[in-house]
Amino acid sequence: MFMLNKEMMRLCLVAVAVLFVAALPTLEASPKAMNIFNNRRVLGSEAALFDSQNIERRQSLAGRTIESSDHFRQVSSPVFQLCRDQPGQTAASNGTIQSILLSGQTTEQKCRFTIIAPPDYQIQMSCSVVVIVPYTNSYLTLVNIIDADVVKLFPSRIYTSKLNEMSVSASYRSSDRFECKWTTVPSSPPATSEFKLCRHWQTTLTSGIIRPLDRDSGPSRSCSFWLQAPIDHQIQMVCSLVDLTITGSSLKILSAADASGDAIVPNRIYSSIRNSLTLYSKIGSSDMFRCNWTIVPPPTTTDFKICRHGETKSASGTIQPLDYATRGREWRTCSFNIIAPVGQRIQISCSVVNFTYPAWSYLNLNLNRSPVIDVKLTFQQGTN
Secondary structure, eight states: OHHHHHHHHHHHHHHHHHHHHHHHHHHHTOHHHHHHHHHHHHHHHHHHHHHHHHHHHHHHHTTSOOOTTOTTSOOOOOEEETTTSSSSEEOOSEEEEEOOOOTTOOSOEEEEEEEEOOTTEEEEEEEEEEEOOSSSSOEEEEESBSOBSOSSOOTTOOEEBSSSEEEEEEEEOTTOEEEEEEEEEEOSOOTTOEEEBTTBOEEOOSEEEEEOOTTOOSSOEEEEEEEEOOTTOEEEEEEEEEEOOSTTOEEEEESBSBOTTSOOOTTOEEEBSSSEEEEEEEEOTTOEEEEEEEEEOOOOOSEEEETTBOEEOOSSOEEEEOOHHHHOSSOOOBOOEEOOOTTOOOOOOOSOOOOSSTTTOOEEEEEEEETTEEEEEEEOTTOO
């Protein structure tokens, strides 16, 4: 019985194998079945290849700088270390300049690093770390920037070059640390002709606006803005807003017919002596001003007004004060230059000298008769 059952089981297994082999042609003849089989095989191969490539890419990226062709990573900017990397200059459009580790060094080493941008570009730099030990010979300064009298760089403040070159100059030891980043920006005038003090340095535009930077925190900073007009033209500036709230702040117009040391009076017209004018300021974060300028052609009249006209080469003419409504109630100290050709002299005669406040008002004539002689004549009340 046992033997029979065993034989029957063997025959059943053979029959099942025959049926399976007979069914194979039917499976191969089915396109759908073949597609499913082939797709599974291809997908499995691609997945294995993808995993292999990922492993190889991860291995190849380890320990190297990823190239610009790796689209998933931003290209890093160069990093320079002052006093180590030579030559001490670069034309890179952006980068980092930092101190090197000077373990135990107690004497300062002095170095300079220069950044040169293309023409018509400026350089902007900001230092995130500035640790300079006081009361030593250590220092860190930026050369050829718009800011003047920068004794200590303020962290995270943006400093801008005057033209297309800026230098980092430092004397430091092991206890000093700094890290500064720079980028280059076009020096073309803003589209709105609204310039920002300490960001823009000069322009030849015929008109525009100058005001402080927005949200410029930190200690007060001193900056200048230079205007240049064509030869024989004048520049006229009016400040509609002057609100200096911090003690020690100042706003001055240099190279004007008005004396440079006087405070700016809002809505007063200031005229340049020649074809250039400079706005100089020392302002803090809460100080505000807004000044407009216009370049005007040379006067066609020979009837000149002091404080409005600054200089002439006319062979003859008259000079007198502005009318009361124009000059306002505030005191003004102004000058007017008369230039004669080489080999000729100037004669002047005042038919009227009438001062309302003779104790304070004056009229001086500085007669430059030779390069070394300066004769000053002072007209007082009732003289001519």
